[in-house]
Amino acid sequence: MPLPHLICRPAARGFRLIQLGLAVLGLALFSTWAAAQGRETLRILAWPGYADADLVRAFEKRHDVRVEVTLVESDDALWSRLRANRGGDFDVLAANTAELRRIIDDGLVQPLDLANIPNTRQQLPRFRDLASLPGVVRRGQVYAIPYTYSEMGLIYDRKQVPEPPATVGALWDPRFQGRVLAYNGSSHNFSLAAQSLGSKTPFRIPEADFRKVVDRLVALRRNVRTFYTSPEEAVELFRDNRIALMFANYGTQQLAMLKKAGLDVGYAIPREGALAWLDCWAVSRGAHNPRLAEAWINYTLEEPVSSALTARQGLANTLREPSHLPPGAGLVWLEPVEDAGRRAALWRRIIAGDTPERF
Amino acid sequence: MRPLPDLLGRLGIGAKLGLLLAAFAILATGLTGYYSYSQSRNLLVNAAERELLTATQVLGRRLVVALAGVADDVRLLAQAPATRRVVQGDRNGGARDDLAETFSALLRVHPEYFQVRLIGAAHHGREVVRVDRDDGRLVRLDGPLLQEKGYYPYVFHTLELTPGQVYLSPIVINHEQGAHAGLNKPSLQVATPVAGADGQVWGVAVVNIDVNGLFDLLKADLPEDFWLYLTNERGDFLMHPEADLTFGFDRGRRVLVQDTYPAVQDLLDHKAKTVVTRGEQSVGPVPADAVAAFMRLPIGVPSEGRFVILGLSQPIQTVLAESRLLGQTTWQLVLAFSLLAVAVAALVSRAVLRPLNMLVAAAQRFSREHVMGELPLARRDEFGTLARSFGEMQTQIGAHLAELYESRSRLDHLARHDPLTGLPNRRFFTDRLEHAVATARRKGGTLAVLFIDLDCFKEINDSLGHGVGDEVLRETARLLCASVRETDTVARLGGEEFVILFDTVADPRDVALVAEKLLQRFQLPLQVADRSLVVQASMGISRYPEDGADAASLLHSADIAMYRAKHQGRNTYRFHDTPAWPAGEVPVAAPPAVE
Numbered sequence: 001m002p003l004p005h006l007i008c009r010p011a012a013r014g015f016r017l018i019q020l021g022l023a024v025l026g027l028a029l030f031s032t033w034a035a036a037q038g039r040e041t042l043r044i045l046a047w048p049g050y051a052d053a054d055l056v057r058a059f060e061k062r063h064d065v066r067v068e069v070t071l072v073e074s075d076d077a078l079w080s081r082l083r084a085n086r087g088g089d090f091d092v093l094a095a096n097t098a099e100l101r102r103i104i105d106d107g108l109v110q111p112l113d114l115a116n117i118p119n120t121r122q123q124l125p126r127f128r129d130l131a132s133l134p135g136v137v138r139r140g141q142v143y144a145i146p147y148t149y150s151e152m153g154l155i156y157d158r159k160q161v162p163e164p165p166a167t168v169g170a171l172w173d174p175r176f177q178g179r180v181l182a183y184n185g186s187s188h189n190f191s192l193a194a195q196s197l198g199s200k201t202p203f204r205i206p207e208a209d210f211r212k213v214v215d216r217l218v219a220l221r222r223n224v225r226t227f228y229t230s231p232e233e234a235v236e237l238f239r240d241n242r243i244a245l246m247f248a249n250y251g252t253q254q255l256a257m258l259k260k261a262g263l264d265v266g267y268a269i270p271r272e273g274a275l276a277w278l279d280c281w282a283v284s285r286g287a288h289n290p291r292l293a294e295a296w297i298n299y300t301l302e303e304p305v306s307s308a309l310t311a312r313q314g315l316a317n318t319l320r321e322p323s324h325l326p327p328g329a330g331l332v333w334l335e336p337v338e339d340a341g342r343r344a345a346l347w348r349r350i351i352a353g354d355t356p357e358r359f
Numbered sequence: 360m361r362p363l364p365d366l367l368g369r370l371g372i373g374a375k376l377g378l379l380l381a382a383f384a385i386l387a388t389g390l391t392g393y394y395s396y397s398q399s400r401n402l403l404v405n406a407a408e409r410e411l412l413t414a415t416q417v418l419g420r421r422l423v424v425a426l427a428g429v430a431d432d433v434r435l436l437a438q439a440p441a442t443r444r445v446v447q448g449d450r451n452g453g454a455r456d457d458l459a460e461t462f463s464a465l466l467r468v469h470p471e472y473f474q475v476r477l478i479g480a481a482h483h484g485r486e487v488v489r490v491d492r493d494d495g496r497l498v499r500l501d502g503p504l505l506q507e508k509g510y511y512p513y514v515f516h517t518l519e520l521t522p523g524q525v526y527l528s529p530i531v532i533n534h535e536q537g538a539h540a541g542l543n544k545p546s547l548q549v550a551t552p553v554a555g556a557d558g559q560v561w562g563v564a565v566v567n568i569d570v571n572g573l574f575d576l577l578k579a580d581l582p583e584d585f586w587l588y589l590t591n592e593r594g595d596f597l598m599h600p601e602a603d604l605t606f607g608f609d610r611g612r613r614v615l616v617q618d619t620y621p622a623v624q625d626l627l628d629h630k631a632k633t634v635v636t637r638g639e640q641s642v643g644p645v646p647a648d649a650v651a652a653f654m655r656l657p658i659g660v661p662s663e664g665r666f667v668i669l670g671l672s673q674p675i676q677t678v679l680a681e682s683r684l685l686g687q688t689t690w691q692l693v694l695a696f697s698l699l700a701v702a703v704a705a706l707v708s709r710a711v712l713r714p715l716n717m718l719v720a721a722a723q724r725f726s727r728e729h730v731m732g733e734l735p736l737a738r739r740d741e742f743g744t745l746a747r748s749f750g751e752m753q754t755q756i757g758a759h760l761a762e763l764y765e766s767r768s769r770l771d772h773l774a775r776h777d778p779l780t781g782l783p784n785r786r787f788f789t790d791r792l793e794h795a796v797a798t799a800r801r802k803g804g805t806l807a808v809l810f811i812d813l814d815c816f817k818e819i820n821d822s823l824g825h826g827v828g829d830e831v832l833r834e835t836a837r838l839l840c841a842s843v844r845e846t847d848t849v850a851r852l853g854g855e856e857f858v859i860l861f862d863t864v865a866d867p868r869d870v871a872l873v874a875e876k877l878l879q880r881f882q883l884p885l886q887v888a889d890r891s892l893v894v895q896a897s898m899g900i901s902r903y904p905e906d907g908a909d910a911a912s913l914l915h916s917a918d919i920a921m922y923r924a925k926h927q928g929r930n931t932y933r934f935h936d937t938p939a940w941p942a943g944e945v946p947v948a949a950p951p952a953v954e
Contacts, residue, residue, distance in 0.1 A: 045611075071611040081611070178515070222483045226510045352536035353506030355485070 040065045042292050045081060045093040047072060047279065048231055049253060049313035050147070050300075059299050065292060073229040074185040075099050076344050082108050088286030092293040094147060096277035098187075098203070098334035101135035104143050109282040111141035116294040119301035120145060127318040134335065136280060144280035145297050147306075148315045150251030151274035151331050152188065155258060156266050160244040164268040168196045168247075172216075176244045177223050181237055183249035184227035186347030187337050188275060192247065193217050195272045195332075202275070203335040211359065214346060218356050227351065235261050251276075252322075256314025273330030373715070377708030384700030392693035400682040404650065407678040408635040412652040415633070415671045418587070419656045422577055422669060426658060429472075429549045429566055430525040432465060436475070437522070437553040437564040445487060446479055446562040447555040455488050459499050462490040466497055471572035473533075473541035477553065479562040480518050484509025487562065493539035506537065513548040517563040520660065522554040526563075527659035530570050530589075530597045530667070532609045538567070545570035545597065545606060574598050584677050588653070588670035590616045594627055597667070616653070616668060626655045626668050638672070648675040714742035718749060725753055729760060777851040779829055780836035788850035788858060792910040795862055799903055806862055807870045810899040810917035811839070811877070813855035814929045819892065830887045831894055838885075842877055858917070867902060867934070874898050874932040881930070897924040898932035906935045 042065050044051050051069045060067050070090070072078040078095055079102075087108040095103055103109055114120060120128060127146040130136050136144045154165050160179065171180055171192070183189065191202035193216040199205070205213055225241045228234040231250045235257050238246060248254045248267070258265045281297040283290050299305060306317035316322035337343060349358070370378070436442055441458050449455075462475040477488040486505040491498045508514050517526040528548035533541050550565040578587045589598035594615040596605045607614035617624045622636035633654045651672035659665040714735040721732035731753050734746040775787035783791065792808065799806050813835060820828035832855065839849045839857055848860040861870055877898065884891035899920025907913035920935035927933065 069612070071613075073611065077611065221510060222507070224510050225515065226512060348534075348536045352538075353484075353486075353508045353511075354537075355503060355505075355507060358503050 040289060040292065042067045042092065042289075042296055043090045044069045044296065045072060045078065045090040045284075046070075047094055048250075049309065049315065050094050050279075052308065052312065055305055055308060059296065062299075063292065063295060067296075074183075075187050075340075076185060076347075079103075079340065079344075082284070086286060087284040090284045091287040091289065092281060092283055092296050094279045094281055095144075096279050096334050097133060097135040097144075098277070098336045100144050100280060100282060101336040102340060103282065104135065104138050108285050109143050110285050110287065110290065111143055112145065112283060112294060112297075113290075114142060116291060117145060117298045117301070119298045122301060122303065123318045124321065133278065133280075134333070144282040145301070146278055146280045146318045147297075147300055148309055148317055149276060149278040150253065150315055151269060151276035152251050153248050153255075153274045154268045154270060155238075155246045155248045155255055156268065157238075157242075157244050158264045158266050160242070161266075164266055165245060166268070166271050168192055168270045168272050170245055170270075171247060172196060172219055172223055173245075174223065178225050179242060179244040180220075180224040181234060181241075181243045181246035182220060182224045182227050183247050184229050184351060185249060186344040187340055188247075188249060188334075189217055189220070189347065190337070190343045191275055191334075193220065195270075195275075202332070203337045205338060214350065214359050215356050217347075217350050218354075221350060221353075231257055234258075235263075238265075239263060250315075252314040252316070254314075269330065271330075273332040275334060276331040277334045371712070373708040373712035376711060377704040380704035380707055381697075381701045384704065385697040388693045388696040388700065392689045396682070396686050396689045399685050400679065403682045403685075404675070404678055407650055407673065408652065411650055411671050411673055412633055412635055412654070414581075414585070415652040415654050415669060418577060418581075418671065419654050419669045422656060423658075425573060425577065426527065426549070429568060430551070432469070433525060433549050433551045433564050433566050434523065436461070436465070436477070436566075437551045442477060442553055442564060443555055443561075446477060446553045447557075448479075448481075455501075458488045459490055462488060463497050463499070465566075466490060466492055471569045471576065472566055473544070473546060473569050474538065474565075474567035476565045476567075477562060478508055478514055478565060480509075480560065481562075483507040484511070484514045491539035491541070498539060500537075504537075506535075508535075511535075511548075513550045513565055514563055517550040517552055517565075518560055520552050520560075522552050522558075522560065524551065524660055526550045527665065529591060529665075532606050533567070541567050541569065547573070570597065581671075584674055586649075586672045588616060588651075588668070588672070590623075590668040590670075592627070592666060594618075594623065594668070616670070620651055620653065620670075623653050623668060623670070626653055629655075631655075637675070649673060650675055650678055714738060714746065718742075718746060721746075721749065721753075725756075729757065731757070780833055780851050782836050782840075782857075783848065783850040785850065785852045788848065788852065788860070789910055789914075791848050791850075792860055792913065795860060796903060796908075796910050796913065799863075800908075805864045806860065806903045807864045807867070808901045808903075808913050808917040809859040809861065809870065809874060809877075809932075810901075810914070810921040811857040811859070811896050812898075812921050812925065814895045814897055814925075816855035816894070819894070823888075823892075827888050827892075831885065831892065834885045834887055835894065835896075838880055839877070842880060843873065858914070864902065867900075870900055870902070871932075871934075874900060878930070878932065895930040897921055897929050899924055899935060900932060901935040 042059075042063075044056075044067060046069060048071050051067070056067045056069060059065075070081065072081060075096070078093070078099065082090065082093060082095075082103065083106070093109075100109075123146070126132070130142055130145075133146065136142065136146070154168070154170065156165055161176075165173075170176070171182065173180075190205060190213055193213045194202035194205050194209070197209070197212060197216055199209070225243060226237060228237050231254050234246065234250075234254055237243065238258060239261060246254075252267070255265065255267045281300065283293040283297075287293045300309075301319070303319060306319045309315050310317050310320070310322075346359070439458075439461070441454055441461070445454050445458050458477065462477075465475055466472050472492070474489070474491045476486055476490075478484055479487045485507050486500070489500045489505060491500060513526060513528045520526060526549070528546075528550070530545060530547045533544055533546040536542070538546075547568045547570050548565055549568060550563045552560040553562045553564050555561040574587065574589065578585075581587060586600045587598060588596065590596050593608075593613075594617045595608045596614050596616060599605050599614075604614040617627065620634075620636050620638040622634045625631040625634055633652065635650070635652045638649055638651055649672040651670055653668055653670035655666045656669050657664070657666045717733060717735050721734050724730055724732040731750070734750050735742055736746050736750060737743065738746065775783060777784045795806050798804065813831070816828065816831070819831055832851070835857065836849070836851065839859065843849060843859055843861075846862050848862075850858050850860075852858050859873075861873070864870055877896070881895045882893070884893045899917045899922065901907060901913045901916030901920060903913055906916035916935040920933045923935075924931050924933040
């Protein structure tokens with residue numbers, strides 16, 4: 001073989017190899033980039049504690065998707081966020097049954113295919129009987145799957161309040177003036193005020209009673225130290241302001257957090273019955289991939305995920321019966337209110353500090 | 360494909376040495392260049408980090424000063440006699456109007472103020488005097504429009520302070536309905552207790568600050584590529600060049616500084632007061648490496664331990680812009696030195712190679728031609744020593760060879776000549792004859808052989824001794840040589856036999872004449888060993904091509920002719936085959952005249 005071949009050939013082959021290597025590397029990089037770019041995103045709209053980072057990561061890994069969690073801290077926020085883009089900003093959401101009713105009314109969610117959510121078979125019988133749950137089934141189609149529930153009881157400082165408060169009226173008790181913590185949310189507060197006025201239908205306030213309820217809420221405002229939104233904020237305010245009594249919008253979730261923060265607190269279900277919510281997962285009308293959204297719902301009903309909700313947040317799951325509720329405790333399951341928009345508008349004025357004569 | 364060691368093995372020692380030198384020099388310059396480049400790059404980054412931290416601290420100082428200015432304004436309001444009178448319930452409307460005027464004046468001076476209020480402790484924190492900014496104008500709210508704010512932290516916390524202390528609220532989005540320009544805007548409330556004439560706290564003076572306006576002032580003279588960050592105590596961004604990332608907590612999606620810059624966690628955990636770190640500054644979708652400095656900035660009443668985190672970042676590209684130039688220069692230098700190294704390596708390899716090549720050429724020439732080539736003898740290094748040793752060796756070998764040639768030519772001469780007379784011997788003569796016959800045959804020429812045998816030589820030998828015999832033979836040789844042309848060959852075949860080869864004989868009579876002449880010479884006595892001796896000879900002549908086609912037959916024919924002469928009386932000559940020529944022209948051989 002002539003010498004030039006000996007020298008040139010391997011060099012040329014080497015060059016071609018380098019070219020090939022670069023091409024392969026480039027392709028690999030591009031496909032990784034493309035995969036990262038093209039990875040599907042599941043957009044979740046949920047409450048604090050419903051989509052913890054580690055559980056989300058496990059789901060992301062399992063389905064090779066990206067999950068984007070938006071947390072809401074009030075029904076008003078949930079409603080306005082969901083409505084902002086006709087449900088197109090989120091794929092899956094958690095809302096209580098009362099809210100669900102108006103969400104379904106508004107066509108913001110779509111029917112579910114239970115075949116894609118096999119873990120519903122693990123749920124307690126009363127949560128599997130979907131027809132018995134208000135606001136879940138519409139015209140024979142299932143729109144939501146129960147996930148967690150809690151009653152909104154009263155949390156009190158055992159040192160300042162020796163006797164467990166027996167009634168919601170305790171929030172108005174002048175003895176606790178400036179030491180009461182209330183929740184910054186329109187619907188529940190109106191229901192609560194109606195309950196304190198003796199109403200048996202706190203979700204349906206008659207027109208004639210509205211003025212009284214508003215006055216009652218102004219009175220609540222004048223009795224509280226302040227209002228909270230997130231459960232974490234509540235813990236800080238409770239601790240830093242020597243709070244005696246608090247309306248627990250997040251129920252046992254907050255009780256668990258306060259105890260964890262080392263506070264000596266008790267939990268009471270008032271005589272009138274505690275407002276109780278049942279939060280369900282639903283798939284938004286504008287979901288990009290309803291199957292993925294259903295996969296998320298199915299995932300949250302897996303034993304470890306549901307148990308984590310109970311263990312970490314102190315919230316009841318739908319797979320096991322809770323242990324904390326005293327037998328016979330009265331629960332008033334949330335229902336759609338007569339006019340959520342009106343309650344919200346009024347509440348914004350109340351929380352801004354308008355005096356009674358302005359209403 | 361030929362393995363590399365094989366290829367290397369094919370390279371000359373000069374090329375190897377050059378390659379080695381060049382590789383070493385390039386490696387050395389490259390490493391030095393890289394090291395100095397990375398060192399200066401680090402220095403630059405370190406300097407940039409220090410500068411960034413200093414800039415952050417300056418900004419922090421400016422923020423503190425700005426907030427102190429607001430605090431002073433609030434204190435001034437709180438301590439104004441009009442304020443103290445009004446807060447204690449002075450029902451004189453004029454005093455409240457004056458106060459509202461003061462508030463308006465303050466708002467006009469400070470465009471970054473949203474709202475200035477006096478809030479009473481009584482009536483659940485009912486506002487007493489309130490002026491809001493609204494769409495570029497100022498609005499005074501009065502009567503039923505005044506709201507109860509007692510449950511807001513900036514009221515209930517401030518009421519617990521002693522006069523002179525200032526409360527700074529967390530920076531949040533203001534959702535208080537009716538806040539006019541400040542509604543749904545990032546706001547900070549700065550408040551201080553207002554004491555009445557009795558020294559009791561009767562209310563609070565509050566200024567709402569437009570946080571964006573404040574920070575616009577703060578970052579007014581920052582270079583374009585510096586990014587300013589502000590976070591709250593939990594790390595939520597309050598200020599970020601990407602506005603979407605600020606106040607995430609208000610929208611349910613928190614965006615935390617420690618997720619972008621994990622080192623900032625130390626500030627949040629009170630483990631450090633300042634950190635300098637690296638992270639990704641997201642400019643649009645393209646992340647750019649950035650240097651960032653963060654500091655914890657205590658705000659509000661010291662006992663509450665409240666703070667914000669202030670940070671600045673700068674793209675690493677900007678920081679390293681100078682180092683790029685440095686890098687360019689460094690690599691140019693490295694390249695230049697590498698080229699120089701290659702040149703020097705080539706020179707060195709040539710300098711080493713030249714004497715080596717000279718030695719190789721000399722050795723090759725010596726072995727080919729046995730001639731000494733040019734050698735670098737004058738060098739004073741190892742090559743000089745090698746060349747000198749080589750030269751000595753060459754001289755020795757040359758001497759040995761000359762000696763060998765000489766003895767060989769002597770042997771050669773001995774083998775072809777008669778030692779006694781110095782004449783060519785039979786072998787040599789036969790060679791000559793064969794050669795001459797071949798030439799004659801080719802050219803169609805003629806030649807003749809004259810065979811001479813001394814008569815009665817045995818008797819001389821026996822009577823006068825061998826010494827005299829030998830002398831006779833020598834004298835005979837001289838006689839013969841003197842009698843012929845230079846071109847003719849005289850040889851001694853052995854004993855007393857001589858022979859003469861006549862090259863190119865044009866006429867047989869010429870040979871006959873020579874034979875005649877020789878006969879006459881043989882009649883004269885020879886002076887041998889102090890005595891005169893007559894030595895006669897019988898001669899036979901053969902001719903080519905008449906008497907033989909080759910050397911052996913020619914010699915044989917001449918021998919036969921000589922014997923005929925011997926038998927016919929000696930001291931005469933005979934042709935082998937008598938040529939025909941006109942009678943009388945050639946004298947017939949005379950009968951021998953014996954002395």
